Amino acid sequence: MGIDEIISVLPYDEKWNELFQNEKANLLKAFGDDVIDIQHFGSTSVQGMIAKPIIDILIGVNTLELNSSVTNNLIEQGYEGFGEIGVGRLYFRKRQEYAFNLAVVIWNGEQWVNNLLIRNYLRDNPNVAKHYSEKKLKSINNGYTTLLSYSDEKADFVYNLLEQAKKSFG
Template structure:
């Protein structure tokens, strides 16, 4: 069963939910987890979002991270491999009806990993610093969720151009220096 796409107003409890989950992940992965960041719409104060915590994990090694899949399974995550993005490891927590977290893991100190880490963090910081653009993004997401409540692909495709445009601006922003 496909889950409904629901975009909610910003919830000030999201940062604490991230922090608690990040601590569990740090404990499970130890030194493999070089850094853990809160990304995605729930990380941007005031931004409407699907109630799903996106986590960016900088890993010492993807091969080493793969050996910890069992530890992440114990935390409730489902390992999904690259899931369409080479050089990434993707994990999701919760089933279709109660999905709560995604982990997007990349290998630090690698060209693919460092570019992905920078792109995600720059976009988050850009939206956090530009409330007008964040509001536009929130309105777009609400519109797409209303138009495509049962079709995640159409929802994601509808956001693509906005994300590409503003990621490019974020990477050129002085905030990214």
Template sequence: MRKVEVVPHDRHWQSMFEAESQQLAIAFGDNAIAIYHIGSTSIDTIYAKPIIDILIAVKDIGKVDNRNTQIESLGYIAMGEFGIAGRRFFRKDNELGIRTHHIHTFEEGSAQIDRHLAFRDYLKSHPEAAQAYSTLKQQLAHQFPADMEKYMDGKADFIQQIDIKAGEW
């Protein structure tokens, strides 16, 4: 069972994303259109789980499966759609077994790309919403330190509300 850890923003997260995105651009090849830093580590004012979330927009989602060997050579595990139709999800742990990266891959034109980017950009532009999210995450991590599922469930309503606001924004 993974420990729920939420920590203050680390200024190194952006450079970690940039270094990883360079390697991923090679691994995904010419199918990759854009690579984005998403999730709480991309928002420099809030607490986050220390896991770099990466969104990769691709030309053809079916071709991603053909690149699994290259992506796995970077330390990732291919998880398939992992609960979201049309996605290819990868996760990476460090040598101690601690999760460090997630890759969310969607085909160009997927509403999921717009949703993730709108959520990130909304929180960057609305500090009060970002701080409310940060506070909620800290409270849930304290309340459920060993239950990632309950932590995630506890954020669901807030995320849904921000998704709606970000979509209207």
């Protein structure tokens, strides 16, 4: 399967945090000593947000050169790897009863910091989170129903969110 896929958005679901916590325990075993920290990020990590029903997990490591045992453990857990895909992170996904995306990034690097800045900003600003939820719904309703088209459609909005977050936490 290619990286693009059909997507949808749903109202916030209380079980998303529990799904993250359960998967985090599995990922800690898979990564062993190679992991520094694992965080829930993306819209499923923000109370009340509309989101793709895919749990986004940020994994902080010292190097993107993963030990082969880590990669094998992820495959055994049902993850499919897509490599770096040009944005300074390794991307893995699992599509089973529940869906998970892994962003393996350098801990405390730009990807790590920026993703957590946006998450924390949305958590601290429910009105901004509501506006972002409306943007997501509008994108889907306007026909942006594949991962790549949906991501492209909201890219400027996310960039502006990051800029607001940097000013807020500056």
